[in-house]
Amino acid sequence: MKIVHMADSHLGFSAYGRVDKWGRNQREEMIYRGFGKTVDRIIELMPDAVVHSGDVFHHVRPRIRPLYVFKQNLEKLVEAGIPVIIISGNHDAPKSYAALSPFTLFEGMKGVHIAHHYRYERFEVGDHIFHCIPFCLGPDDYLDEFRKMQEFRMENPSGRDVLVMHGLVEALWYRRLRTVGEHELKESFLKGDFSYIALGHYHGQARVANNAWYSGSVEYFRFSEAGDEKGLLLVDLDSGNVEQIPIMEKYMLDLDPVDCGGLSSREIEEAVADICGREGIKDKIVRLRLKDASREAYRSLSQRLIGEMKNQALHLEILPEFKDDPVIFEAEPMDSKRLPQEFRKFVEGEAARDGIPAAIKEEVVTYGTDLMSRISEKRTTESFDAPQ
Numbered sequence: 001m002k003i004v005h006m007a008d009s010h011l012g013f014s015a016y017g018r019v020d021k022w023g024r025n026q027r028e029e030m031i032y033r034g035f036g037k038t039v040d041r042i043i044e045l046m047p048d049a050v051v052h053s054g055d056v057f058h059h060v061r062p063r064i065r066p067l068y069v070f071k072q073n074l075e076k077l078v079e080a081g082i083p084v085i086i087i088s089g090n091h092d093a094p095k096s097y098a099a100l101s102p103f104t105l106f107e108g109m110k111g112v113h114i115a116h117h118y119r120y121e122r123f124e125v126g127d128h129i130f131h132c133i134p135f136c137l138g139p140d141d142y143l144d145e146f147r148k149m150q151e152f153r154m155e156n157p158s159g160r161d162v163l164v165m166h167g168l169v170e171a172l173w174y175r176r177l178r179t180v181g182e183h184e185l186k187e188s189f190l191k192g193d194f195s196y197i198a199l200g201h202y203h204g205q206a207r208v209a210n211n212a213w214y215s216g217s218v219e220y221f222r223f224s225e226a227g228d229e230k231g232l233l234l235v236d237l238d239s240g241n242v243e244q245i246p247i248m249e250k251y252m253l254d255l256d257p258v259d260c261g262g263l264s265s266r267e268i269e270e271a272v273a274d275i276c277g278r279e280g281i282k283d284k285i286v287r288l289r290l291k292d293a294s295r296e297a298y299r300s301l302s303q304r305l306i307g308e309m310k311n312q313a314l315h316l317e318i319l320p321e322f323k324d325d326p327v328i329f330e331a332e333p334m335d336s337k338r339l340p341q342e343f344r345k346f347v348e349g350e351a352a353r354d355g356i357p358a359a360i361k362e363e364v365v366t367y368g369t370d371l372m373s374r375i376s377e378k379r380t381t382e383s384f385d386a387p388q
Contacts, residue, residue: 001048001049001126001127001128001236001237001238002047002048002234002235002236002237003047003048003049003050003051003162003196003198003234003235003237004042004045004047004049004050004051004232004233004234004235004245005051005053005196005198005213005215005232005233005234005235006038006042006050006051006052006053006215006218006232006233007052007053007054007055007089007166007198007199007200007201007214007215007216007217008053008054008055008089008200008201008203008216008217008218009031009035009038009052009055009056009057009217009218009219010031010055010057010058010091010217010219010221011031011032011035011056011057011058011062011066011069011070012028012057012058012059012062012063012065012066013027013028013031013058013219013221014027014028015027015028015315016285016314016315018314018315026314027285027314027315028065030219030314031219032065032066032069034218034219034247034248035069035070035073035218036069036072036073037247037248038218038232038247039073039076039077040076041232041245041247042077042082042232043076043077043080043082045234045245046080046082047082047234048082048083048125048126049082049083049084049085049125049126049130050077050082050083050084050085051085051086051130051162051164051198052084052085052086052087052200053087053089053164053165053166053198053199053200053201053215054086054087054088054089054090054091054092054134054135054166054200054201055089055090055091055092055166055200055201056070056086056088056089056092056103057070057091057092057102058091058092059091059092060091060092060093060094060095060099060102061102062092062102067102067105070106071105071106074106074109074112077111078109078110078111078112081111082111083111083112083113083125083126084111084112084113085113085114085115085123085125085130085132085164086103086112086113086114086115086116087114087115087116087132087133087134087135087164087165087166087200088101088103088114088115088116088134088135088166089134089135089166089200089201090135090166090167090201093116093118093134093135095137096137097118097137101116101117103116104116113125113130113132115132115133115134115164116134116135117134118134118135118136118137118141119134119136119145119148120132120133120145120146120148120149121134122149122152127160128158128160128161128162128195128237129158129160129161129162130162130164131149131152131153131161131162131163131164132164132165133145133146133149133163133164133165134166135166142165142167142185142186142189143186146189149163159193159195160195160237161193161194161195162194162195162196162197162198162237163189163191163194163196163197163198164197164198165185165189165197165198165199165200166199166200166201167185167199167201168185168201168202169185169186169187169189169190169199169208169212170185170186170187185199190208190209190211190212192209192210192211194211194212195211195237195238195240196211196212196213196235196237196240197209197211197212197213198213198215198235199212199213199214199215200214200215201214202214202216203216203217203221203222203225203228204216204225204228205228205229205230205231205233205244207242210240211240213233213235213242215232215233216228216230216231217230218230218231218232218247218248220250220251220252220285223252223254223287225252226250226252226253226254226287227254229244229246230246230247230248230250231244231245231246231247232244232245232247233245251283251284251285251314252284252285252286253279253281253284253285253286253287254287255275255276255279255286255287255288255289256275257288257289257290257291257321258271258272258275258288258289258290258291259291259292260290260291260292260293260294260297261291261292261323263293263297264297265296265297265298265300265301265302268290268293268297268298268301269301269302269305269306272288272290272306272309272318273305273309275288276288276309276312276313276316281309281312281313281316282312282313283312283313283314284313284314285313285314285315286313286315286316286317287317287319288316288317288318288319289318289319289320289321290318290319290320290321291321292321292322292323293320293321293322293323294322294323295320295322298320298322306318343368344368347364347368
């Protein structure tokens, strides 16, 4: 049996504020076209099934457009006779039992199997059983659902099992995206007795165990992904062979920085025009750093010339790194539970230096720590309402 493994479509994602002649966000439309192209390629491959490992949608309450695009392409797969297995991810799963999942709209479609109720579900497709653990509200819930699955497998051994999950394995936790509901998956989930483990959430294609892969996203969403090869995975469940299937050419470029030390504004303009012309930025998403530029030279850059180059690209981000700026070291992310204590320490330090009047110090501490405590408690919810 052969399957296509994909994940992290993020339908509905938009950025950069560029619109087409109909007023539609160009970045968003680009992703819709890419999804259609991906489905067409899957139909060419004609696998025995498609597995989508979560984050079909970018928002938990997608608008009509992404829902329609997904429905349209789902129907194309069904009409081609290709069964589809889907789980919800942290982006498209409600963060409350009271909310309705967008996948409710697609329940009951022939040939479509969706796990999105915060619990383990299994589907028998072809000669394999697909064990699906979708997004769960709490990190410990994954262990509970995994135990339920293992109990079933012990009572019903098949030797032809596929595990589908969404989250970041411990070994890749340093690559976390810091998004709402991002959960860490224990390495103990990566059991060798599965025919294959299909993971979602991490946007790069990566093998994390002998039989476990992230398919990655087909699209580029962050400049940290600019060097990635994007596509699908074609998996032979019988032999264990995994083939990487490219879908589209790279369109996100994180260019080598231009060394601007000692350059005039005219020379910087020429260097920027040269690298952009050489790399080809038309309709692409581009970032270019100007290293060691002087503030005076940067302020004197021709806005007309820079504007012309920005009009060529879908998005051109020029970042000056001034030679007199201090070096900023990236700090380790702080556990949100420590925020109230750290805030109190900060306020007390400021008060000791007369940065905050002693008369209002306690009021500032009380309000601030209360606010941050509630941020910490609600960090996995979709919104936070601070008092006015």
